[in-house]
Amino acid sequence: MSLHGQSLIAGRRSAGGQPVFQAVSPLDSTTLEGNFATATEAEVNEALEAAKAAFPAFRDADGETRALFLEAIADGIMELGTTLIDRARLESGLPVPRLEGERGRTVNQLRMFAKIARENSWYDARIETAQPDRQPIPKPDLRRAMQPIGPVVVFGASNFPLAFSVAGGDTASALVTGNPVVVKAHEAHPGTSELVGEVIAAAAAKTGLPAGVFSMVQGNGRTVGPWLAKHPATRAIGFTGSLAAGRALFDAAASRPDPIPVFAEMGSLNPIVLLPGTLKSRPAETAALLATSATAGAGQFCTKPGIIIATEGEGLDAFRTALSSAFAAVPPTTMLHAGIAATYCKSSRKLAEHAALTIVGRSSAEADTTATQGSALMVETTAEKFLAHPELAHEVFGPFSTLVVAKSADEVTDVLSTLGGQLTASIFGNDADLASSAPLVSQLSEIAGRVIINGVPTGVEVNTSMQHGGPWPASSDARFTSVGTAALERFVRPVSYQGAPQTLLPPALRDCNPLQIDRLVNGVHTRESIQ
Structure with missing residues (x-):
């Protein structure tokens, strides 16, 4: 090559003739x-x-x-x-x-x-x-x-x-x-x-x-x-x-x-809300799923779950224990380039020492700086402390996530209300949980472009129904x-033609419909020519 x-x-x-630069491999720091x-x-x-x-x-x-x-x-x-x-x-x-x-x-x-x-x-x-x-x-x-x-x-x-x-x-x-x-x-x-x-x-x-x-x-x-x-x-x-x-x-x-x-x-925090039924019935399974989502690709997906919100109750201790084991098992992973790795290591180190946070789990092996690696880290705080420290709501780009423990559903709502715009927001719950979750879904739909039920946000399907964008600062225009x-x-704009002869109209608007496309004609969808 x-x-x-x-x-x-x-x-x-x-x-x-401007300055010449070279790419440096994050795998081994070679030019x-x-x-x-x-x-x-x-x-x-x-x-x-x-x-x-x-x-x-x-x-x-x-x-x-x-x-x-x-x-x-x-x-x-x-x-x-x-x-x-x-x-x-x-x-x-x-x-x-x-x-x-x-x-x-x-x-x-x-x-x-x-x-x-x-x-x-x-x-x-x-x-x-x-x-x-x-x-x-x-x-x-x-x-x-x-x-x-x-x-x-x-x-x-x-x-x-x-x-x-x-x-x-x-x-x-x-x-x-x-x-x-x-x-x-x-x-x-x-x-x-x-x-x-x-x-x-x-x-x-x-x-x-x-x-x-x-x-x-x-x-x-x-x-x-x-x-x-x-x-x-x-x-x-x-x-x-x-x-x-x-x-x-x-x-x-x-x-x-x-x-x-x-x-x-x-990017965004992509909050995950764990409802009581999930914590009670499948704490370990859910912890493994979320740990994988948070650390996949060294946590360098814009849809990585950066905050997990749970309420005190049965299953929380088992969930926390499973999270700890899952994060400990994640090996340090090469990040995209030295700048991202350095920023992540500095941010995660600072948060690991934050007075409002405790460490739930972290990679058991040490990161290799010559391989531009970042270690996985999971921390925990209470809803009260999270609300008192706005800096905890900042995205950390890398294999990092925060567990926020609330005392009540009202505290969950309070935490969500402090978050800015998000690309995604997820709910995990059983049928009974979800039956009464319409207000929560409504709240999440106000801050996120995609609301996910019982699924992780990583893995963005490319099709006609996907919305990848949300209110600021997730994206600059939530409509797209x-x-x-x-x-x-994003890259088209509408133009209207009034009283224009056929020869001056774009093909899509001519009576004979040469493109044979579906058109809204006098309020009716049709592919027929205009007589």
Whole structure:
């Protein structure tokens, strides 16, 4: 494998001479092959100007062309074979089975969006035909459909080097409706990003699309990010990462003369509420399930359960004992990169010494710093102390979770009421518990984008019904999802045409319905032509 280390600007490799950096493997702290040039501001400008120039042709390309483009990307990723998996493993420290599963998710969601492109189902066409004789005033002909918004900037995520990165969900959901994409590759896995970026550029050429439909720039987000966010051609931003970085992008986009939306997914505590029936009937089983969810992937999932809320009563001691054993059995695990590991170790060490917390369980083995490892840690506090110490409600990115013990259902409610927006919230209970849990479900639905009954939040299904996003600070706009087919709604906007002749209407709104899509015509869903 030979890596060129350059940015990809509208199908062309480019290295503008900025500082060169290298990837460091978290597995053993060795420097990996490849010298990667940080993109210059001129290269960022060139990428976005190319995206702007490509937009009219890409917007007007038919659904079949966009479908073939997405499918060509999926095929190209699979053709990389073990080359991609091996490089991703070296750069992220993630095990091969996890990466193979993530590659499958990436390819499947590309094919899922290709199907949508081919169906043209995203237009949401609505037509109200004219009634010139209506009294007291005539009714005009009014037709509404979605259209792409223009160049989208996507920031690759550290914890999903494939599925939330160069060809991940943000990129796919922007391309499906005709938005050119400029990706900022994550600096922790530049080689993985380069391999996938080359595949996308080749797919654009193969399907006859303008080269400007895709570019990828390398470099540090603090340097390159503001250039991307503030460029006048940028119409929206997709981001997955920390609250601090997401907020910085949000503020930069809002400070523009023409503010643009930032669709940022920034993680959460993902509270778990254990009802009495679960603690009484299956404490050990539930503890094992939650410990696995909290520590899987070194706790580096945005849906990791970071807080478990239980009420005093029968089964709590058995649950606590089982949690202790489960966390002790979790070996120290390599984290994504040295920066994340250092932050986690500092945060978890500080919390282990917090006066309001006691340790329930921790990895029995010591972490190997040369392997960028983090040790699992489970702590406990009371609801009263949790409410008195707001710092305990901050997310810790890593294999860490907090057990909060309440004296009553009212204290559970009080704890939940102090939490900010969440990606998920879960309830564990038996039939009797759940029969009276409607108020609790209602409370959780106010703070979370996904409410789960008797299941863990890790493992995000990619389909038409998934909601991956919640109120601030879980995400920057709770109305949208970054996972599933509805993710494309972030990068389209509605336009109405009033009194327009057929020749000036987009195909989705013409009388003859050339796309053969379902439309809402005078309040009735139909695929029929308008006579």
